[in-house]
Amino acid sequence: MKEVWRKEGVAQHEQRLAISDPDDFVFGQAPFPVCCGRGVQIGSGKVIPEINFTLPPMEINPQTWPDVRQQYAEIIESVCTRAVALDVADLLVEFETLPPMTIHPQWGVEITRLLADTLAAYHEKYGLQSALRLTPNDCRDQERPPRMRSGPYWDSMVQLFHAAADAGADLIAIESTGGKEVCDPGLMTADLWQVVYALGVLAPRDMQFLWREIVSACRATGIVPSGDTACGFANTAMALAEQRLLPRVFAAVVRVASVPRSQMAYAMGAVGPSKDCAYEGPYMKAIAGVPISMEGRTAACAHLSPLGNIAQAVCDCWSNESVQNVRLLGASAPVVSLEQLAYDCRLLNVAARSREHALLLRDWLVASDAVLDPQAFVLRPDVVLQIAGEIIQEDNPYRQVRRAVQTTLTLLRAAHRDGRVRIPPVEVRWLDRMERDADRLPDTETAFCEAMHAFLQDVSYLPEEYGLDA
Amino acid sequence: MTDIQALYTAVLEGDAPATRELVRQALQEGVDPQKLLDETLIPAMDEVGRRFETNEYFVPELLVAARAMKGALELIRPLLAVRGAEPAGKVVIGTVRGDLHDIGKNLVAAMLEGGGFEVIDLGVDVPPEKFVAAVREQGAQIVAMSALLTTTMPGMKTVIEALEQNGVRPKVKVMVGGAPVTQRYADEIGADGFSDNASGAVRVARSLVVV
Numbered sequence: 001m002k003e004v005w006r007k008e009g010v011a012q013h014e015q016r017l018a019i020s021d022p023d024d025f026v027f028g029q030a031p032f033p034v035c036c037g038r039g040v041q042i043g044s045g046k047v048i049p050e051i052n053f054t055l056p057p058m059e060i061n062p063q064t065w066p067d068v069r070q071q072y073a074e075i076i077e078s079v080c081t082r083a084v085a086l087d088v089a090d091l092l093v094e095f096e097t098l099p100p101m102t103i104h105p106q107w108g109v110e111i112t113r114l115l116a117d118t119l120a121a122y123h124e125k126y127g128l129q130s131a132l133r134l135t136p137n138d139c140r141d142q143e144r145p146p147r148m149r150s151g152p153y154w155d156s157m158v159q160l161f162h163a164a165a166d167a168g169a170d171l172i173a174i175e176s177t178g179g180k181e182v183c184d185p186g187l188m189t190a191d192l193w194q195v196v197y198a199l200g201v202l203a204p205r206d207m208q209f210l211w212r213e214i215v216s217a218c219r220a221t222g223i224v225p226s227g228d229t230a231c232g233f234a235n236t237a238m239a240l241a242e243q244r245l246l247p248r249v250f251a252a253v254v255r256v257a258s259v260p261r262s263q264m265a266y267a268m269g270a271v272g273p274s275k276d277c278a279y280e281g282p283y284m285k286a287i288a289g290v291p292i293s294m295e296g297r298t299a300a301c302a303h304l305s306p307l308g309n310i311a312q313a314v315c316d317c318w319s320n321e322s323v324q325n326v327r328l329l330g331a332s333a334p335v336v337s338l339e340q341l342a343y344d345c346r347l348l349n350v351a352a353r354s355r356e357h358a359l360l361l362r363d364w365l366v367a368s369d370a371v372l373d374p375q376a377f378v379l380r381p382d383v384v385l386q387i388a389g390e391i392i393q394e395d396n397p398y399r400q401v402r403r404a405v406q407t408t409l410t411l412l413r414a415a416h417r418d419g420r421v422r423i424p425p426v427e428v429r430w431l432d433r434m435e436r437d438a439d440r441l442p443d444t445e446t447a448f449c450e451a452m453h454a455f456l457q458d459v460s461y462l463p464e465e466y467g468l469d470a
Numbered sequence: 471m472t473d474i475q476a477l478y479t480a481v482l483e484g485d486a487p488a489t490r491e492l493v494r495q496a497l498q499e500g501v502d503p504q505k506l507l508d509e510t511l512i513p514a515m516d517e518v519g520r521r522f523e524t525n526e527y528f529v530p531e532l533l534v535a536a537r538a539m540k541g542a543l544e545l546i547r548p549l550l551a552v553r554g555a556e557p558a559g560k561v562v563i564g565t566v567r568g569d570l571h572d573i574g575k576n577l578v579a580a581m582l583e584g585g586g587f588e589v590i591d592l593g594v595d596v597p598p599e600k601f602v603a604a605v606r607e608q609g610a611q612i613v614a615m616s617a618l619l620t621t622t623m624p625g626m627k628t629v630i631e632a633l634e635q636n637g638v639r640p641k642v643k644v645m646v647g648g649a650p651v652t653q654r655y656a657d658e659i660g661a662d663g664f665s666d667n668a669s670g671a672v673r674v675a676r677s678l679v680v681v
Contacts, residue, residue: 057620057650098621099568141570142595184573190530236573245529245577324620426526 015392017385018289025282025381026362027315028352031289034272036224037131037170038123040090042273043291043316047348049341050092050133050276050293050319051079053334056326060100065107069114075325075334076115080122080130082335086342089129092293092317093119094173094276096135097160103139103153105160109167116168133226134169135275136160138177148178148206148465161214165221172218173226173275178206179261180232181461187237190250190430192405192437194459195257197452199233200401201445203261205466211268219269227290228265229278230258235303238279238375242304247430249412249423252374256387256408259283260400263391266290276319279307282379285314286388293317298340301333306373309365314381318344370421374412377421383411398445405438472496474510481514481542484534490541503549507586511546515539515584519669529577532668536584543583557588559679562604562642563614564592566625571618574648577668578614585672587612598625598632605638612675617648626651627659643678647671 018031030043042048053075060068076093083091095115101108112134122128139153140146147154164172179202186194207228218225229235234255241251259280266272272290274281277299281292295302296311299321305311312318320337330336351361362381369376377383390407394400413431415421423431442448449468464470472495480488496506518535521527547557561582565575572594579589590608592600601613613633617623626646633639645663646656656664663674 055621057623059624060621144570144594185576188529188573188576189533190528240529240573244525247528430528 015287017286017388017392019286020385020389022381022385023355023359025286025314025385026352026355026358027313027348028358030272030285030291030316032271032291034224034226034291037092037129038120039129040092040131040170042092046090046352047315047345048090048092048317049083049088049338049345050094050273050317051334051338051341052094052096052276052320052322053079053337054096054322054324055098056324060098060107068107069110071325072111072114073118075332076118078332078335079338080118080128082331082338083342084122084126084128086339088338088342088345091119091128091130092133092273093130094133094135094319095169096175096322097137099137099139099142102136102160103142103156105156105163108134108136108160109163112164112167112169120168131170132168133171133173134160134164134167135173135175136164138174141177141180145181145460145462146177146465147462149209158213158217161217162221164217165223169223171224171226171273172214173228174210174214175229175231175275175277176203176207176210177232178210178466179203182456182459183233184236185459187233187240187246187254190246192250192253192434193441193452193455195233195254196398196401196405196441197448197456199230199254199257199261200398201449201452201468202461202466203230203233204264204397205468207261207264208268209467211265211270215269225265225270227270227272227274227278227284227292228262229275230255230262230280231275231277233261234258234280235277238305238307239303241375242306247427248306249374249427249430250434252378252412253405253408253434255280255375256283256378256404257401259287259388259391259404260397263287263400264397273317276317277321279305279311279375279379282314282381282384283388283391285316286384287392291316293319295319295321298337298344301337306375307369307379310369310376310379312344312348313362313365313379314384318348372422374421374423377412377415378408386411396445398448399443402438402441405434405441409435409438472499472501477506478510478514481511481535481538482517484531484538486534486538486541489538490545493542493545497545497549503546504553504555507543507546507550511539511542512586518584519581519672522669523667529668533577533580536580539584540580543586558586559612559675560588560590560608560610561612561614561675562590562592562601562608562610563616564596564601565594565616565618566622566629567595567597568625569617569619569622570594571616571648574618574668575616578616578647578665578671581668581672582614582675585676587672587675598629601629602632602636602638605633605642606636610642611679613642613644614671614675615644615646617646617651620650623648623650623655626661630660645671645674645678
């Protein structure tokens with residue numbers, strides 16, 4: 001197995017962190033900036049707003065399609081108008097397709113074209129620099145168990161990757177779901193081993209396969225392969241923890257365990273910015289040096305989180321996740337979101353003019369959240385650098401996840417003892433339980449897979465779709 | 471003699487093997503299965519639900535308790551069926567068409583089973599006609615629907631309309647849930663019940679069956 005990873009050039013054991021000095025780990029600055037779209041530079045000195053939006057409650061079908069188009073046309077026009085009024089210099093727009101728009105790629109293409117044309121018109125007329133990120137939703141899990149490497153869902157998704165550039169997209173991202181069918185039941189029962197299997201064995205294999213295709217499509221068409229997110233894994237855990245359905249300490253560990261799978265996108269040629277809902281983004285920036293998009297308090301329109309401020313600390317794009325096109329008192333919700341993002345970025349970019357001020361603001365953002373929740377604690381820049389430094393010592397994703405989990409638990413235990421992070425009494429027993437499970441994780445992936453084989457008999461997934469023996 | 475308190479604790483702690491063994495012992499000793507269910511097992515699950523609602527338990531603890539309960543019911547149900555006793559009710563559950571999210575739905579299904587209901591899980595991305603067929607074929611008293619997306623939420627109304635068009639709506643109660651779903655939305659589409667959490671869904675289901 002080790003040989004496979006090395007052949008693909010993704011072994012990380014000889015790499016160094018792209019950022020090792022905490023003072024270099026700040027918002028707006030990434031070691032490897034990305035240029036895209038109409039003059040947008042990401043990670044080269046300022047933070048750029050990234051706006052995302054979605055439809056209000058409505059069905060998507062041929063009968064409603066004219067209304068769907070009209071919704072997107074209204075949104076992009078009003079967002080661009082407000083961006084110009086607020087003197088936004090650079091704007092990143094993300095269009096994340098809804099399932100019917102990936103299954104019928106021509107629909108995804110049509111909306112992409114509509115958005116791109118409007119952005120181009122505002123650039124020409126007002127000088128608004130912009131880029132359009134197309135994020136085809138990963139529709140492979142429409143089948144249960146999902147086929148990851150073939151079939152109509154795979155085909156339609158690939159079709160959209162290849163059509164993206166012609167439709168006017170400047171970047172491609174994805175929220176890939178490989179391993180989710182195993183992770184979800186693992187989260188429900190807080191089964192650490194099952195989550196490790198999903199994130200350390202299945203997801204990296206899927207991302208290797210998927211990202212090879214995405215990078216190839218982007219290179220062929222001259223657009224940017226940006227990044228992936230562990231949304232379907234770690235954000236699911238976060239959302240469950242926010243509803244008090246899962247312990248927060250468990251969600252914190254899942255977040256860090258997701259780092260090696262998300263990192264795989266960059267190992268395969270993605271260059272950033274990472275996708276906004278990848279709260280593991282700071283780890284990507286530390287390890288690969290790519291610029292990252294993040295979301296926090298501005299994403300409350302989509303979901304709640306305990307990471308509202310700390311998520312902003314080292315971001316390069318600042319996003320709202322997604323907002324429905326509904327009318328609020330001030331304006332439509334996407335315009336309201338855009339305004340919030342624009343003002344946040346103004347503040348960050350004033351601070352970014354001075355290294356001292358930037359670090360001060362970063363530290364305030366961190367200090368305001370980090371002690372209150374273990375999920376915030378694991379995003380502290382110093383903690384990120386420490387855990388990332390451990391992860392890259394390992395030479396395959398399974399061992400990286402194992403090390404990430406063990407290191408995180410050690411740090412959380414110490415921080416709880418020292419009063420640097422608040423862990424509710426009812427959750428302390430979960431630290432004990434996870435430590436026991438983590439300590440028993442085998443040294444090698446082969447031994448781990450053998451141990452998991454019996455446990456996964458009742459889980460509906462297709463090992464061969466991940467290049468594993470059935 | 472079987473330690474009934476130990477059985478209660480085994481369910482509470484989600485110890486499925488111990489639960490099964492203690493139920494088996496009790497039945498062998500001639501303990502009335504209905505009494506075992508009503509006075510020990512269901513109260514244990516109610517306590518699990520209470521702890522969950524007061525944030526003492528998380529979902530994993532709730533689920534393992536529900537699994538332990540399910541194992542117990544596998545031993546008890548055949549004995550009750552012989553006497554003509556029915557489960558608390560029969561529920562057809564699924565995530566509506568176009569929606570693949572199943573965590574919440576699975577949770578509700580597990581809690582309903584733990585609460586003594588017979589649950590027919592249709593899975594995710596369930597078309598309206600499948601709900602209708604399941605109601606007809608299974609004789610369910612309740613249809614439970616879940617949706618996580620605002621774009622799939624309207625599918626709940628479509629299912630209710632399909633139940634009406636096929637003449638089975640009067641035979642079933644409809645309950646709905648999921649992140650974007652509200653009591654107001656449930657009322658708007660003509661659902662009979664709504665819950666924003668899994669253990670609440672059991673209470674709603676019980677109230678609907680009684681009505």
